[in-house]
Amino acid sequence: MFAVLGLETKDEAVYREMLESPALGIEEIAARLTTSPDRVRACLDKLFELQLIQESFEAPGRFLAVEPAVGIQQILARQHDxxxxxxxxxxxxxxxxxxxxxxxxxxxxxxxxxxxxxxxxxxxxxxxxxxxxxxxxxxxxxxxxxxxxxxxxxxxxxxxxxxxxxxxxxxxxxxxxxxxxxxxxxxxxxxxxxxxxxxxxxxxxxxxxxxxxxxxxxxxxxxxxxxxxxxxxxxxxxxxxxxxxxxxxxxxxLDTEHHHTLSDRERALLACIAQGHTDESAAKQLHVSPRTTRRMMASIMDQLGARSRFEAGLKAARLGWL
Missing domain, CATH: 3.30.870.10 (Endonuclease Chain A)
Structure with missing residues (x-):
């Protein structure tokens, strides 16, 4: 699973250490994994880029592991996009x-x-x-x-x-x-x-x-x-x-059970459109550009095989997306 997400064995090991022992510092993680602190820092850079770790609000400069269910879901949503x-x-x-x-x-x-x-x-x-x-x-x-x-x-x-x-x-x-x-x-x-x-x-x-x-x-x-x-x-x-x-x-x-998949941002966009927002106002709500909003909406319509936003709304409601 982690390899599919772009993580190497050492990256995964650092992530697991941070999950199990949040108080460990870079030197301590390096000692546990019998590797160098620089190698641990490189792993942290990759984990941060993938949003599997985040900086602590209480202790700036220290990083905490994001729960796997949340972090992996975010990565899969980005890969889907x-x-x-x-x-x-x-x-x-x-x-x-x-x-x-x-x-x-x-x-x-x-x-x-x-x-x-x-x-x-x-x-x-x-x-x-x-x-x-x-x-x-x-x-x-x-x-x-x-x-x-x-x-x-x-x-x-x-x-x-x-x-x-x-x-x-x-x-x-x-x-x-x-x-x-x-x-x-x-x-x-x-x-x-x-x-x-x-x-x-x-x-x-x-x-x-x-x-x-x-x-x-x-x-x-x-x-x-x-x-x-x-x-x-x-x-x-x-x-x-x-x-x-x-x-x-x-x-x-065709014989594979298929589930339409939406990222969190796409679901949020559908909700905005259902409330009557334009591309521009929906973009402000989602903190993205209008161009990104239009691209996301086109992707949703493609997935639904819809020829118009109205038809997309009807199909999305029938599938329980709204």
Whole structure:
């Protein structure tokens, strides 16, 4: 457990000594652990940075160990925030990549490795073609929370044909789809057919990768109905494959009991928003910047698969977050 938090064996030993004997000084801890005072000071620096120790109010210059239940909970909450931020950075980078391709691929063709497909009809035709031709695997990002009935029907049809030929299908949706009956029904159907479905707190824009040889990504991530780019250039596909593998490794399998997790700050933000605070006034209440408040709210909406703050409030209330 302590190794996961970034602590080495000596750090853990110093922390345990401080828990068991709060009155010990640096020299005494060093003697007990048969190490140097400088090594103990280095451990204290790390423990202080992780907020596992704090300075005494009664005796300035002396440090006290924070109770493990409190300290570890704070660390896990920070790590959760960092993970969500990292996923958001990945999604933003992917969005920028798509926009760059959209700008350079306006007059492209299949021969160039970038083909522009205008409108949903053209996209659906190409999806059917790719599904029919798939020989090995189909990898999909399914962002946007609960899916439409039409989209789920098309996915079942295309996936059914591919699965029947022994093609591997791996799909990642948002955590919020676990609360949507129709999307969850599709996900369970997929796993029953020997496909795989996982969920993540946040995702890049929609993407379909087929056999590592073709990929469909939206022309405009903010309006997927405009159409898609069909990529076949290996140099463009390699980072998309690496991106999928990275997010897949950190996602949650469908058959794993999933619990939405909120940090203390996110819960406090939800409470402020429920009381009618704006981003700016909530930021003042939480002693953070408005930008941080907006980022936290976006993370909460991603976890819930909510398209608006109102919808997020309803789902949060149903889950007992408020």
């Amino acid at each position: 960092e993970l969500i931020e990292r996923q958001r950075q990945i999604a933003d980078s992917h969005t920028s990549f798509i926009r760059m391709l959209s700008g350079t691929g306006a007059h492209s063709s299949r021969g160039s490795g970038i083909e522009r497909l205008e409108g949903m009809d053209a996209v659906q035709r190409r999806l059917r073609e790719l599904s029919h031709d798939a020989a090995r695997e189909v990898l999909t990002f399914m962002p946007g929370g609960p899916q439409s009935v039409a989209a789920l029907q098309a996915a079942r049809l295309n996936d059914g044909h591919a699965l029947g030929r022994g093609v591997t299908i791996r799909t990642i949706g948002l955590d919020g789809v676990r609360d949507d009956a129709a999307t969850l029904d599709y996900a369970r159907w997929l796993t029953e057919q020997r496909g795989e479905f996982r969920t993540a707190a946040s995702l890049p824009p929609r993407m379909v990768l087929v056999d590592g040889a073709s990929a469909l990504i939206p022309i405009d991530p903010g309006n997927t109905r405009r159409g898609a780019l069909c990529l076949s250039d290996p140099a463009l596909l390699a980072p998309l494959l690496a991106l999928f593998d990275q997010i897949w490794a950190g996602s949650t399998p």
